[in-house]
Amino acid sequence: MSCYASLAQARAEIRVEADDTSGDGYMRRALEHVSARIDQIVGFSFEPQLETRTYDALGPHIEDLRNLMHLDGPLLALTSLTVDGEVIPDGEVMRLPLRPEYGPSPYGSLGYTQASGRSFARAVTGDWRGAIQVDGLWGYRHPRYTDAWEDSLDALADDLTASDRSLSVDDADGETLDGETGRFSPGQLLRLDDELLRVLAVDSETDTVRVRRGVNGTEAAAHTSGTAIDVWIPDPVVNRAAIRWAALLYARRGAFEEIQIDGVVRVMFPKDAPPETTNALEPYTGLFDEPLLAV
Structure with missing residues (x-):
């Protein structure tokens, strides 16, 4: 399952206080939902x-x-x-x-x-x-696949077996290449050698990252201490669309619309995807309805 934005990015969008984690579970599910819906809309995955x-x-x-x-x-x-x-x-x-x-x-x-x-x-x-x-x-990455993987500036602090579910890292709360604090966040896709992993939780006090192993068709494997950890950088347009859509779901959680039809009140869900998201995804929609090739 794809995830086109991290929990940290979504939290920044809704401007939640640093010590308020009460909505994190809802937001994680919202990010998974909107990422799956994006795949349905365009007809393919943006993640490898x-x-x-x-x-x-x-x-x-x-x-x-x-x-x-x-x-x-x-x-x-x-x-x-x-x-x-x-x-x-x-x-x-x-x-x-x-x-x-x-x-x-x-x-x-x-x-x-x-x-x-x-x-x-x-x-x-x-x-x-x-x-x-x-x-x-x-998958899809704009503009180049090789640019989609970014050095996390971190590495495995201990050997990792194929069955381990947590990574020991040097500094989970360290700076990224962009100078931001917090190298890892739930939702991120990581790469260790040829294995892809999904971040589930981060403990900055113990410098451990809980992950789902062998995702996106890859297999869990053993990795040695010092192995570099790369982070997948989603297509920026899709990343923004996922953040905004998830933030909207968070803002209206538990809210429903009521309409009257022939005097009968009916409860309905609000419209699914916001226009901002559908407009952003429009250039990607239908790319494979017909063969597309430029030579």
Whole structure:
């Protein structure tokens, strides 16, 4: 499950007192809810998700003329392309950006190099259904995926086993790269080597961070003391949309609207997403309704 804003960011938005944690549980659930709704609205996740997607070797996503295969979601990093059970050498695969004006990734289409002599349109040796597998990190990041991971300026203070649920860090309440206090906050996505972790709670007195291990398709693994901890920086537009939407839910918690229909009073929920959020998400909506490619 994605989370596009941290609890600390949401608390700053509603201007709650530092020692008032009574609404933290509600706000965490609100952030999870609005992040899931954002994914529903745009049709994909903005966070990196490690997965393998399967495609047929025939269909409208295969463009014969330019020897391309259009993807059904934004691909941040390609791990492997497998066709008819054969792993295609990386040097024979072209990655075409979804929106070149924003940077080289995410990718919207894959193609073969001319020198490879391969073609997506060729007849497959077996069943054409599900003959193509694309393995990698899926998601969206503006402008570049490599810029999305920021050094937390912290590292593991002790070895971490695959079953541990808390990280020991050097200074949980230390400064970030931006000079703000508090390096970790519930909702953040962290990276240790190839594993992704979700922050659940932070204890600045003991410098421990409770986490959910192996999220977004990755697997929990052992990590040694001194391993650097990276923090995922969400798309700034989506981050702001999530903060504002969650703050609105917090402000109107327990509030309902009453309307009268033929003299009968009915209680209704207020409108779901605020216009500010839907307007911010509009450029991302429908990106994969039709193949999108700029070359």
